Amino acid sequence: MKLVSDQSIITYLQKFNQYPFEVRLHGTSYLIGAGHPVFTVSMKEDINTRDLMTSTSLALGEAYIKGTLDIEGDLFQALDHFMGQMAVFTADQKKLKNLIFTSLSKKNQEKEVASHYDIGNDFYSLWLDDTMSYSCGYFKTDQDTLYDAQCNKVERILKKLYLKEGMTLLDIGCGWGYLLIRAAKEYGVKGVGITLSMEQKKEFEKRIEILGLSGRIKVELMDYRDLPQYGKAFDRVVSVGMVEHVGRENYDLFIKSAESVLVPGGLFLLHFISALKEYPGDPWMKKYIFPGGVVPSLREMINLLSDHQFYTLDVESLRRHYYKTLRHWDQNFNKNRNQIEKKMGTEFVRMWDLYLNACAATFHNGIIDLHQILLSKGIQNDLPLTRWY
Template sequence: MRNPLIPKIEAQLQGLPVPVALQLPAGERVGASGAKVTLSFQDWSSLATMAAGQIGRLAEDFVESRVQLQGRMRDLMEVAARLLPGHPGEQSSSGWWGNVLRRARSLAAHSHAKDAEQIQFHYDVSDDFYALWLDDKRVYSCAYFREADMSLAQAQEAKLDHICKKLMLRNGERFLDVGAGWGGLLLWAAEHYGVDATGITLSRNQHAHVSREIERRGLSGRVRMLLCDYRDLAAEPFDKIASVGMFEHVGRANMPTYFARIHEMLKPGGLVLNHGITGSSVHHDQLGAGMGDFIEKYIFPGGELLHVSHVLREMAGAGLEMVDTENLRPHYARTLWAWSDALEARLDEARQVLAATARESDSAERVLRAYRLYLAGSAMSFEHDWISLHQMLATRPGGSTRSGPMTGAQSAYPFNRGYMYR
């Protein structure tokens, strides 16, 4: 007797934008003869997952080798987007009990020890692995394609400069980079704007890499990289602060603490730029259809996304005044596709690099499969406005209404955007 799932699957295949074929557990093949994407299933449970539109669980089956894939990631993502049962950014619970559960989970996931463990899980996979598909500066955040024909490397430099210009960095100012990664912004700000720069990270690999770069570039006198939690940084207030791709790891419950620390570390009248991924729904918790669960398990444990309105409310609650907010969502889609294409072009090298540091014989292949889906799936999510990316520029008001370029400004910000684009 033919499995009753097959007619439903065949009907799904008819409406897909890319021709797809399926190799079923019993050996039968269904779908297009000239398929661009072929999925091979070991058991019927994975097929049921696909029929239900549970894309995240299907991705897990691929990582764990219960499903095999042939075809381009770009084609696969066109198929995945069509299989989803609805908008995956609007599937979170917004009731009071859902809010209580979210807060409880957030508190449990973001102790000092948990945050360090979670950051190292992601960023310490392998520096050489990341170097295969990032630009030469290893900038691991949304690029800024100021011109349409920019390469990824050019767009990343444009992003670094865009941030420095927004912050109005000046020679000799004390600058803090919260979650400095592999040092792209930290070193750019020091070398191009002459700031005295401090970066912090919880990644041991990143700390070691940036420390070597500081020494190699002769910047030891005015640039430093600390292995430090943002909650523990003891320092005199900074003139300017940037946080790029970091606050996604902070957690909903810790947002008041996070922005209070930013306020405390920023001089009155100073500027802070918070650049990070945001949710598309005001009730956003994580992506639905199993996609958020997949990212939690394989990529970013402890990651939480908030709507930009929630972030701005938390900033205001800490005494920071938002003066400019910019949405770079399509820029991140293009960035992620560039990373995905770069990884897809070097899969054999990636396997070798990951195998050199793998603790288990099959873990390298699992990591590679997870990152292939993560990069392409994230690109798709930004394209479809399921998640977004915002740069939020804020100031700590200085109190005096006669300081600054305009009466009442209370900061260095001139209350127009012209200076950012000169």
């Protein structure tokens, strides 16, 4: 096994030397870092160093999707080591401008959302739990299943919202509707969910009919920017995992839209993937998984919310819960891998497996976080003095 090489790809990978791993290229093995390698990167062909300098994640990620790069050993463990060294990743924002900074128009953002969420309800049902919740769960115990964690998450959100019978609740980015269904059944509220996904709307409407909740909750195919003209006001507003899709330049508009439909003194719960600082996003993730997606920092979101007279009542980090959620999702995904591959193809399966494991690794390394912020529109003095939930 060689320790040093003049080959450009090996020289480049030597930057990732915090943990030892092996690289196999053209029949030769190279050791990166010191010690016994914990995984092996098997490369069938070179990767152009210019591509790596343009975007580390794109060059390595695309090679993995195509199968010209493979991991021998645990994929998550390998990504956990790499993601812990993201400071040495490179991304040329000038060359990648059209990929990183996409249009924030309604038409384009609807297209971007559909590209991810309209893959098919049958696909998502193969690896999500029965609630069809596609966001961070809440694990009360180590024994909690994925289903338990998603039920716990929704229960915790509804308790934070301090719901009372007869209240109205708006869910911005409602997904397949489980949160509103629980709110209507257990708290007696009336609700509206909005989404840009036709597939989600179709499934949510089916659930409403089956559960006999017509007249109590409904789902609208609507852009958040249309809320000020909606003509309705709500006692409570919730948004789970949606603000990441609106784009940094539209965060203020998103908050203003939520404010426009919330009654004075009403509560707003914002649940979102967050970061310590403001970044434009990862090129590979934007190209293959979430076009246009941008993760807010906690500080910028708090700052913008205060501009609209939202009072922060509570902030909770669920970073480690999202790590566990993603590990469950990937386990379910791989249990059904053959079925998914038959339907979607080999490259899609490799791409999605890489996505789920890479996200788990970024949460595990604290590169991204998950925060729930509970806010009131103006002063709210009628809530309990302690954390009632």
